[in-house]
Structure formats: C-alpha cells, structure tokens
Amino acid sequence: MALVWVTGNSGAGKSTVGGALRARGYVALDADDDGFSRWIDRASGEVVVDPPDPVPEGWLDRYGWAIVRERVEVLVEESRSQVAFLCGSAENEADVRDLFDLTVCLVIDEDTLRHRLATRTTNTFGRHPEELAAALKWNPLLQSIYESNGATVIDASRPLAEVVGMVLDAVQELTGAARDCSSDRDGQFRRG
Template sequence: MPLVYVTGPSGAGKSTVGAELARRGFPSYDTDLDRLSHWYRGDQLVAHPDAAADDRWYAEHVLRLPPETVRRLASATTGLGFVCGTVGNEGEIWELFAAVVSLSLDDASIRARLATRAPGSFGSTPDDVRRILGWAATIDEDNSRYGALLVDASGPGDEVADLILSGLRERGLG
C-alpha cells in the first residue's frame, strides 16, 4: 500500500505528527522511536556514541533507513501509511514512497522546540542546535526541488496533520 515519507529538520514535529496520524487510525512509523534507522560508517553498521558526537563524527557517519525496511513496511501496510523521520540516505529511498512531505519551520521555532528537549537527547546542546540549523538552512529548497509537498509545521500537531492530509488529497492520495 502507499507509504508517505514525512521529513523535515529536527524540531519540526515529525514525531508529533506521526503520533497524531496514528491516533486517527493511519499506520505510522517513526524512524527513531521504532528503531527503523541505523548509523553507518560506509557500509558498516555502528552504534551512536553515548556522549554528544562532534562535527567530525557526523561527517564520517550517516543515519540510514534501509530500502528493504521501506519495502517491508509498504507490503505490510493497508491503506495510506506514514514513515516519519529524517535520514541521510533520502535520495536512496524517496522513490519507494508514494509521496514525500517536508515539514517547514523557521529557525526561531526550531530553536524554541529544541529548547524543550531533555538534556542529553539530540538537539539539546548548542552544538546540536548549530548543526540542525545548518542542515535546515536549505531543506525547503532542496526538498521542493525533488517534488516534496512543503507543509507549514508551525501549528499544533493536529493542524499540521490536517494540512498534510489535505495536501495529499490534492495530489490524489488519501
């Protein structure tokens, strides 16, 4: 069945939207919470370090969602389903989804949302915030260039879910 990939920068609300879509009865998977994504250095599966990773570590490692995982989820999902998260191999997996939704959020909102994260979690340190804002700087332009549906993620999760479902209906899904 068709799967939709919901991506965006850390703090955009991917997990919140995924939970809202699940509450509404849609199959919804979170690349982090459901442990679908894994860190790799080259082709080697590695563990994420317990301590905060530095720029060099992130330059040498990629968080990947294996294509076979997407295929497995698609075959097991009835109706419209969602995979929510951000991974470093999006170019490898986008074609496996019926649509891609990119949650869009300004820097101030990203900072505010990241400030609520528990100490020690990703996005809770100044270095993490700097990295996230760097990654987010071109995400809307990059994702729209590849056909993603851009959705304003500044509202509460239920409103963002409404925007996603409305946009997908306009594209003939849902």
C-alpha cells in the same frame, strides 16, 4: 494504497505529527524509534551499535544517520491496502525516495527550531552545540531542496491540528479519497 514519507529537520515535528496520525487511527511509524534508521560510519559503511550521546566534536563529520532500504521495502508491501506514514529524516533519503508515493516536508523558522530542540523531551539530539549547529545549517535549505524534489512543504510552526490536516489533505490529493477528520479506526481514507 499509499506510503507517505513525512520528513524535515530535527525538531520540525515529525514524531509529533506521527503520534497525532496514530491517535487518529492511521498507521504512522517513526523511522528513528521503529528501527528504520541507524548510525553508520560513512567511510566503512559499518553500523554504529552504541553511538555516543551527546556526540563529541567532529563525530557528525564521520558518521551519518541512514535509513535502511530493506525495512522500507517491507513497509511498501504492508501498505498496499491502506495509507501508511513513515516519519523521519536520513541523509541517504535519495536511496529510498522511489519507494514513497508522497513526500511531505515539515519546515519551521530558526527561532522555533531553537526552542523545540532546547525543550523537547522525546530525545536529546540538538542540545549539544555540534548537533544544534548541524540542524541550524540545514534548516534554511530544506524547503527549496524538497520543493525541487516535488515534495509537499508544510509550515509546521502552525498548530498541530492544522499541520496534521494539511498532511492528510496532501494524501487526499494523491489518492483521491476523502478524509474523515474524526478518528478513523481502520486507518484508511474513506471514499468520498
């Protein structure tokens, strides 16, 4: 039916939105936790099996977080009969953009970004000064980049239920299906 890429900066709420979508019965996978992305050496292309945590100074200049096209291609086949969400971000996103029916970019202001990265418990990325600097560098650029690529941009500093509702509204516009705000056991939109 549709494959939706939910992306944004570190701390924008991708994993949280994915969890809320799963709680409503949708197929929502995390590109980080569900094996769609990995660290690679930009120079050699080699996969980094055991990345340092936190990353040392200069590490992010050489290594990048990349999504694996073959994994997304499998998900495309699996999502032909239902709406599925893949939540994450990757520097090589352009390599898989054609596989998604819709891209939703979650954006937040700098204060919210700083707060979320400092207080989140799901992972430590963004607490180290180098990681925080990278997140702060990209944050103001994301909205214009994604708008120019035709993405739906959503202010993710709003309450979670509103953000999830806006994501589902964007999918409804794409598919022409009516969304049911209650938990939908089969994870599909109901025709209205």
